[in-house]
Amino acid sequence: KQEVTQIPAALSVPEGENLVLNCSFTDSAIYNLQWFRQDPGKGLTSLLLIQSSQREQTSGRLNASLDKSSGRSTLYIAASQPGDSATYLCAVGGEGQNFVFGPGTRLSVLP
């Protein structure tokens, strides 16, 4: 059974810092991995999706990498802004094409 963990559980950084969020999964037989953003009281918004054959995806200040063999993905946020404050969840897509979600990392970017 796939299990997904995220470290750290919470992170607080000053504005302008570069930061890395980590996601680990136990079963490397995945179809894809997706990073989501969740604002308080809101639904999830997709940030990046990496197919199993890809190593990384980039969108603006965000870069997500995938290392299937080690069961890890990282989300890199460059030049963080207060508007980046949210909870970030990773979700692993496997057999049956359903996703298994991690518990999330709660990010606070201080002005």
Added chain:
Amino acid sequence: NAGVTQTPKFRILKIGQSMTLQCTQDMNHNYMYWYRQDPGMGLKLIYYSVGAGITDKGEVPNGYNVSRSTTEDFPLRLELAAPSQTSVYFCASRRLASSTDTQYFGPGTRLTVL
């Protein structure tokens, strides 16, 4: 496009009551999902559907039922509500189950069972 809509946004139930959480998507997506999210936890899959008339259980289906009579609608039914069902419920949809298709989420329904 409204995307994925959910009603109600909030609801308080008494133990033993029943209710239906509504979910509608206007993107003509084949796949629809119901998740619950407990504080500090990731999303857990309750039920999913790969098309009208087809539903299947996810990881935590006990205490819930679903139906999919149309492509657009995927209601979640709670029978005999229990305090353990206090959670935030999210509906999601996806065009296909391919490695490139993302899920689109509704805003959620916050349910409290007292």
